[in-house]
Amino acid sequence: MTAPFSESFKSSEFPLSGATEMATPSVRMSVRMLMTSCVAIFVAAGAGCKPQQPAGASVSQVPTTRTPQVSYVLRAPEGPVPTLAVSQVQTSVFDPYARNQGAIEEGRFLYVRMNCAYCHGFDGTGGMGPDLTDNQWRYGASDVDIFNSIYRGRAQGMPAWGTILPDNEIWQLVTYVRSLGGANPHRYRGVGHGSEDVTRKSAVNSTLH
Amino acid sequence: MTPTMSIRGFDPVRTTLVASLAIICCAACSASRSEAGDVDLVHRDKDPGQWAQQGSDYALTRYSPLSKLDTSNVAGLHVSWTFSTGQIHGHEGTPLVVNDVMYIVTPFPDQAYALDLKKPGTVKWSHTPATNPWAEGVACCDVVNRGWAYANGKLVYNLLDDRTIALDAGDGHEIWETKLADVNRGITMTMSPLIVKGLVIVGNSGGEMGARGWIAALDLSDGKELWRAYTTGPDSDVKITSKTHNFYRNDQGKDLGATSWPNDAWKHGGATVWGWISYDPELDLIYHGTSNPGPWNGDQRPGDNKWSSSVFARDPRTGEVRWAYQFTPHDTWDYDGVNENILIPLTDGGRTRKALVHFDRNGYAYTMDRTTGEIITAAPFVAQNWSTGIDRTTGAPIVVKEKEAHQGTVTNDICPSTSGGKDEEPSAYSPKTGLVYVPAINVCMNKGEHQVQYIAGTPYMGSNFPAVPAPGGFKGALIAWDPKTAKEVWSVKDTNYPVYSGVLTTGGDLVFYGTLDGWFRALDARTGRVLWQQQLGSGIIGGPMTYIGPDGKQYIAVLSGVGGVGGVYAKTPTAPPTGGMLYVFSL
Numbered sequence: 001m002t003a004p005f006s007e008s009f010k011s012s013e014f015p016l017s018g019a020t021e022m023a024t025p026s027v028r029m030s031v032r033m034l035m036t037s038c039v040a041i042f043v044a045a046g047a048g049c050k051p052q053q054p055a056g057a058s059v060s061q062v063p064t065t066r067t068p069q070v071s072y073v074l075r076a077p078e079g080p081v082p083t084l085a086v087s088q089v090q091t092s093v094f095d096p097y098a099r100n101q102g103a104i105e106e107g108r109f110l111y112v113r114m115n116c117a118y119c120h121g122f123d124g125t126g127g128m129g130p131d132l133t134d135n136q137w138r139y140g141a142s143d144v145d146i147f148n149s150i151y152r153g154r155a156q157g158m159p160a161w162g163t164i165l166p167d168n169e170i171w172q173l174v175t176y177v178r179s180l181g182g183a184n185p186h187r188y189r190g191v192g193h194g195s196e197d198v199t200r201k202s203a204v205n206s207t208l209h
Numbered sequence: 210m211t212p213t214m215s216i217r218g219f220d221p222v223r224t225t226l227v228a229s230l231a232i233i234c235c236a237a238c239s240a241s242r243s244e245a246g247d248v249d250l251v252h253r254d255k256d257p258g259q260w261a262q263q264g265s266d267y268a269l270t271r272y273s274p275l276s277k278l279d280t281s282n283v284a285g286l287h288v289s290w291t292f293s294t295g296q297i298h299g300h301e302g303t304p305l306v307v308n309d310v311m312y313i314v315t316p317f318p319d320q321a322y323a324l325d326l327k328k329p330g331t332v333k334w335s336h337t338p339a340t341n342p343w344a345e346g347v348a349c350c351d352v353v354n355r356g357w358a359y360a361n362g363k364l365v366y367n368l369l370d371d372r373t374i375a376l377d378a379g380d381g382h383e384i385w386e387t388k389l390a391d392v393n394r395g396i397t398m399t400m401s402p403l404i405v406k407g408l409v410i411v412g413n414s415g416g417e418m419g420a421r422g423w424i425a426a427l428d429l430s431d432g433k434e435l436w437r438a439y440t441t442g443p444d445s446d447v448k449i450t451s452k453t454h455n456f457y458r459n460d461q462g463k464d465l466g467a468t469s470w471p472n473d474a475w476k477h478g479g480a481t482v483w484g485w486i487s488y489d490p491e492l493d494l495i496y497h498g499t500s501n502p503g504p505w506n507g508d509q510r511p512g513d514n515k516w517s518s519s520v521f522a523r524d525p526r527t528g529e530v531r532w533a534y535q536f537t538p539h540d541t542w543d544y545d546g547v548n549e550n551i552l553i554p555l556t557d558g559g560r561t562r563k564a565l566v567h568f569d570r571n572g573y574a575y576t577m578d579r580t581t582g583e584i585i586t587a588a589p590f591v592a593q594n595w596s597t598g599i600d601r602t603t604g605a606p607i608v609v610k611e612k613e614a615h616q617g618t619v620t621n622d623i624c625p626s627t628s629g630g631k632d633e634e635p636s637a638y639s640p641k642t643g644l645v646y647v648p649a650i651n652v653c654m655n656k657g658e659h660q661v662q663y664i665a666g667t668p669y670m671g672s673n674f675p676a677v678p679a680p681g682g683f684k685g686a687l688i689a690w691d692p693k694t695a696k697e698v699w700s701v702k703d704t705n706y707p708v709y710s711g712v713l714t715t716g717g718d719l720v721f722y723g724t725l726d727g728w729f730r731a732l733d734a735r736t737g738r739v740l741w742q743q744q745l746g747s748g749i750i751g752g753p754m755t756y757i758g759p760d761g762k763q764y765i766a767v768l769s770g771v772g773g774v775g776g777v778y779a780k781t782p783t784a785p786p787t788g789g790m791l792y793v794f795s796l
Contacts, residue, residue, distance in 0.1 A: 159666050
């Protein structure tokens with residue numbers, strides 16, 4: 001079956017040649033550890049990084065011919081959800097990484113790695129999921145609105161990532177989504193990190209090494 | 210789980226007894242009895258004024274013998290009445306007409322409407338199921354419903370959230386519903402059920418989401434699941450048995466549905482059953498195709514990946530495979546094999562063979578012996594460059610290695626594109642002309658693959674596939690194809706859009722179809738000349754049909770409402786926008 005966004009994809013390609021395969025039942029924890037490790041390096045070095053296997057993490061390296069198996073099922077939110085599902089880690093309702101170039105690149109990496117790109121488009125213009133570059137945002141466009149959409153999911157098929165990704169990575173995704181320039185806010189465009197085009201190009205490049 | 214191989218209700222004596230008891234029971238409790246009545250699904254010609262099946266008949270010909278409208282008078286066709294569905298997503302199905310009532314089902318949330326033809330366009334009843342909105346986000350190709358079925362006073366169809374429901378066709382109340390799968394795992398249901406001998410045959414969608422394909426049979430009377438056959442995995446799951454005889458060497462062997470995959474990749478291997486099912490009452494076999502393998506990145510699944518992109522002939526009572534053939538082994542192009550298998554007689558050297566014709570996504574038109582699975586002819590019907598032909602000894606296509614998509618590179622100018630040379634929109638066959646009328650797509654692609662991980666409920670693809678122009682300077686065509694000679698007879702080309710509508714052909718030598726920019730047309734079935742056309746409110750991806758109204762006039766009906774994959778091509782500044790509307794035409 002053809003997914004509907006074939007023509008909306010740009011010709012640029014985002015191979016994940018450096019990505020670590022994940023194949024164990026404890027992958028959820030592994031993702032956290034991997035990503036946390038990555039973030040720690042990122043924060044310390046101030047630059048993008050690829051996931052690396054932290055000491056003691058139960059991640060298996062498998063041949064590329066093996067289908068990666070992930071043990072969790074993302075679910076639609078059920079029942080009442082907290083009105084503000086912002087983390088215990090974050091004390092601010094604003095994106096702590098706002099406009100940070102390194103966070104944009106990390107967010108871009110996660111955007112492809114966690115399969116966001118197949119729904120929202122590699123260029124963010126939508127497909128199975130909504131366009132992230134327009135300004136018709138059903139669930140709001142503030143930093144915390146975007147965080148909540150990712151953290152707890154939304155009823156029309158947006159998975160709840162709050163049980164899978166640590167909060168700082170969700171904030172990186174928020175930062176990346178912000179960099180696409182949708183829903184808003186000229187104040188985010190071209191501020192602090194050059195033009196939008198430059199931002200996108202950098203984000204793309206970050207996934208190529 | 211397939212709890213039983215029961216063939217309950219197939220013993221003729223017992224069937225009669227059960228039916229008699231049912232009549233007695235229903236006489237005693239008339240509140241639950243449908244007034245809509247039955248219809249003969251096998252002998253379509255008994256009542257040509259009705260249209261009781263999506264494909265007109267079990268053979269999926271989409272042919273109506275009606276001839277009050279013909280090439281001499283069709284120019285006078287005009288709109289008789291219309292009905293808004295209130296939905297903005299793609300409208301892919303075909304209206305049914307039984308006993309002066311028209312039945313339509315909308316895209317998500319899959320509302321059903323019964324329209325009274327004695328008071329044209331008025332609602333007799335409607336039904337809005339509580340379809341889980343989560344399904345909207347995991348349906349790959351718009352939230353469409355591809356068709357609904359009628360039998361025994363019941364209207365039966367699938368909800369996007371993996372339930373099959375049966376409504377009383379008389380008043381719309383729900384008789385049963387059966388949950389078939391978990392939408393949280395990216396599985397949806399969009400296909401048109403087929404009702405055969407008291408069985409409702411259904412299948413799943415989700416080949417882009419790491420689903421594993423299956424086809425299942427439900428009891429029409431109560432919705433109970435009677436069997437389920439998978440399309441990947443060991444023979445016992447696929448229902449390949451000692452009675453299975455695959456014609457070609459490439460399809461022979463034990464447990465190929467598991468061994469033609471690395472490790473246990475078949476568990477998320479796609480091969481879903483989202484297309485059409487046809488039925489031959491004489492051979493007592495159903496025919497259905499399977500989707501692309503998952504993920505799209507073929508480097509993650511070396512091997513033939515059976516039984517993706519294949520066709521199956523099965524016994525409808527048990528699901529057992531009589532024969533199978535894989536059109537596209539190790540598919541790296543999204544060439545699903547789900548398109549309709551139209552069952553036709555083929556005169557071949559003085560004898561008539563029971564044939565099926567199939568216009569595959571991979572660009573080949575296959576005419577096969579439907580008793581054995583042997584290919585009679587196979588020839589490209591659109592531009593294709595991924596293969597140089599079909600090896601008639603092994604049955605496998607001869608693949609151009611340079612056109613295989615691989616991880617870490619982009620392969621340019623592969624034809625056809627992921628939309629295929631033809632997508633699921635169904636063709637029509639006229640026994641009068643012997644031709645098949647094929648809605649075709651002439652688009653190519655560049656394709657690049659990368660590693661993807663399976664995360665349940667998210668897409669499992671690993672592919673990027675921008676469309677590029679195809680040779681010939683046109684994007685679509687309505688092709689008249691001779692299945693005997695495997696040659697195009699004539700075509701009506703569309704420079705700007707692929708053709709994504711179903712097709713109707715009639716005893717009046719007419720061919721009806723629509724375009725993505727909303728033109729609804731009548732062609733001369735023998736020459737392809739455009740005899741009549743009208744601009745509708747939205748692009749057309751549904752299937753046209755025809756019936757005789759209570760006033761004795763012949764009507765033509767079609768749903769307008771662009772969407773689906775075709776909707777992507779229709780996002781141009783000059784194509785009309787989305788929005789569902791039923792149009793009914795007459796002289």
